[in-house]
Amino acid sequence: STWNDRFFEFATFVFIMDIFKDTLLPSSLYGFVFTASGILFSSVVGKWIDCTARLQAIRTLIPVKRISNVLASLGFLVLFTYFDYEAIPEDAKPLCYTIFGLIVATGGALKLSSVGVSIVVEKDWLVMMAQSNSAVLTRVNSIMRRIELVSKMVTPLMFGFVVAAQSPRFCVLFIGFWSAISMFLELHLIQKVYDCIPCLSEDKELMVGHYLGVPTGDDMSGADEDPSDTLSRNHKHHTSYFKRVYRDWLIYYNHPIFAVSLSYAMIYMSVLSIAGTMVSWLKWKGYSDSHIGGMRSIMTLLAIVGTFLMPLMSRRWGLMKTAQVSLILEWLALIPVICSFFIYQSWFTGVLLIAGISLSRMCVWIFDLSQMQILQENVTNSQTGLIHGWHFTLCNLFDLGQFLLTMIWSDPQLFKIPATISFLMIFLAACTFSR
Template sequence: MGSGEGSIPLKIRLFVYLSHALSTWGDRMWSFGVGLFMVIISPESLRVTAVYGLSMGTAVLLFGALVGEWIDRTPRLKAARMSLIVQNTSVVVCALIVYTVITWKTEIQAAWPNEGLLILSYVAIILVAILAMLGSIGTNIAVQKDWIVEICGDDKNLLASMTATLRRIDLCNKLVAPIATGQIMYFASVGVGAFFIAGWNLVSVFIEYILLWKVYSLVPALKNKKLWNGEPAEQEMETLKSNQGDDLDVEGHDPITSSNSIGDAEKLNEDASVATDEETKLKNETEQKKEKKKDPFWIKMFSGFIILYRGWKTYIKYDEAFAGLGLAALYMTVLGFDNITVGFAYTQGINESIMGVAMAAGAITGIVGTFLYPFIGKRIGLERTGLFGFFFEVMFLCLCVASIWAPGSPFDPFLKQSADTITVCNLPSDNGTGLTNGNLTSVPYNVTNSDVFNKTIGNTSLSVAGLQQTMTGLNTTGDQSSCAEQEADRGKHSLISVWLLLAGIIGARCGLWMADLTITQLFLEHVKETERGIVNGVQTSLNKLMDMLKFIMVIAAPDPHVFGILILVSFFFIILGWISYAKYSYGVRGHLFHFDKIRKCECSDTRNNNQVEEVIGD
């Protein structure tokens, strides 16, 4: 075993770390910005954002295994190069399409009948974003799952150190990138933010490739061929056969007689047996790889669903299955910093700058949870740590439930024609605002400040002041008073509701990570080595399916005034997850809390009191 990070040159590690930092910074900027882009190009509801999220989840289930297989088949440098190019160029193209839609949305709407070109633009954004995500998956698999192992070789200490450093870099970028991107989008503009993300990825792809090429040149192990199609394995089998044949030649010369040593004969027999076992093992591996290679394309595409179907019996036989179901339930929620919640908070008046800070605060809270997890686990045990993790999460998410009825909440499930909208009556068709689709235009009520309103209403120069000037030219006094009253109501809008929502989500990240890490360790400790792959594959598929169910739920109820229903459903699923984990804990430990010890303490106290009374009486 090696001696740690000193076993390879420092510059190789620095090249790997710097390349990873550039890649994850671009990923984190894009994942933050895309949530805002989706709600800006479609401010009337969260449906486009939900379709985007659902498409991402479906693409992972359908094409994730195919990307991994392609990485295995392709030479290392070529795989990394192609993944980088697809990832970065797709982000560039997608950001430019988003900027075009934001800037010229009105013209795009009017270009084709029934807004056909606008819908086509949405489809193009989602498809290109899927390519970017698959490229990101390919880069992660190629570098973090393959290159790092070859770089470290047999040095497990070095492998642990490098993977931990890569994780720290990712968490730091997750903390800082949303803040930086939010400030750019807020103090400059959303268009500038899109251009900045596009420019970063365009420049970054060249730097990342140069760094990876240097690593490839400095590490000879990366040039070795991969054991994929069975040919290297067959060569190894021929080597074993030849070695075994040499041993038989030695036996042909009657080594027992010549050496008069029974021990030598037994050793030769053992060597032959080992060689046979190695040959059988290699044959089995080769046959498995050939079978995998012969699988039809559609089986490979639906591998995520097939794993879930085939592996369910293996998965459910473990007691930890109920803990895993509890973990999967945590994915069926809008109470997290995904595109849905970011978009909803934006429509409620939270600008890009504050949103970035809130996401960073959530990351910090999650990191605190990762530190509390081992500290608490050593004192109360692993199973109870999970119970407390769920408890902390549910406790903070009660703030999110309270936000539904707090001042400023848009919740109104029976709303048909919203009274909480800004009505622009009889706008002239040539006023330069772009609001020409009819005589009545409605915009979400809770877009309160003038900056957000500017960016949401028409992607043009219409401001609150301009809207008020337009209102002065209305022909009807009643319409004037109605618009003025709505403008006054909008100015009085409270942000208490959305602040409660964000506070609950930020606080819940601590308990969420405690529960997540607990369940992950339970699977690592109790699942058989030969079944880890299938069990973890089932767990991943369950998590992704619950995540997709969340987006389907949002597609069915995309309006901000029914977002409270989504909060309640999400809270219900998290409670179900807690109950499922509690069932596992009860089955393993026989109890949830030490009520028996409490009763013993109470009985002991009662006996002591009685003895004291008897002594006093005597």
């Protein structure tokens, strides 16, 4: 599943830039909708999971995820086969944009189904399997994280190999076919895991009444009340809902970890990573798919190194200082990257770009693991959902910001502007953490 996700994630932005060669707007739009879907509907998916049996939930989410991959692949195949964007007739452009709009829509479905699978597997199944054994849970979480990083490192290389050996059209067919086949494989393996772990078949508390508004108890006693009283009660209900949201925000804002959480969220507003819109920009610059895949693999390899360095640094300096130092080092590592946008373009600027970004991502992962443990150790059990919920929302909002930047400055020649703003955001994140 992780392999499939990382392969499709990397390929999507390459395909978009292969089709729309002279603008970053389509890739930014895709990323914007992908992230916005997570902000708007992740909580709905989470509530649905709470109200659904474990096996039923995962059996629903996996097909949605893979069918989204297949539909997007079909859309890309049509665009590659029948449309040459540079020579397309004006009367055919609406159809081209419509097909791309459908690809964007599948991106939203893919995001929500991915969130759902993550919640089911990482937040429920793994916890049940660990049976309250903290050491086991830590080990399993570490293995899951490294699987993801290795997939991020290897899939770009495989993508570059497939494209170099065949063509982008063949790669689209490969992804669509593999997504369809892997759906059945994933469902089979999930069923085997479910059958082998007896505790997964235990009933969980399905909070249908709490989450879906099913009337219970005193609510049922008012079924025959006057309609005007019902309207008044509904108005008070909506008012109290917004009051609760504001109250929860104040709890989050006044919590001691707010500065740590905010600084971490701020680094999401960055295009300075070999992913998303930067992949599209590198394609515009003339880098081959294999070169981009190699850059991403180097970046991910150093990120894995960061996961091993963090425990050593935290034992020596403590969590807070480790997080602070890693954030400052991330900013310093990006100085040569920013310089590469403003000096004469040569092979040396490419070296500055990949070296600076790779080192910065190593620091990002050290900071990521540090802030995660800071939050875990300083948030009480009674506030876990509230604090982490706002933390997740804030991260997605800043992540949305990076796509807004490249939508505003969609000309690839102006990519230096979003890059510079990203650099300043990381500096502000370091200042926020140190306040």
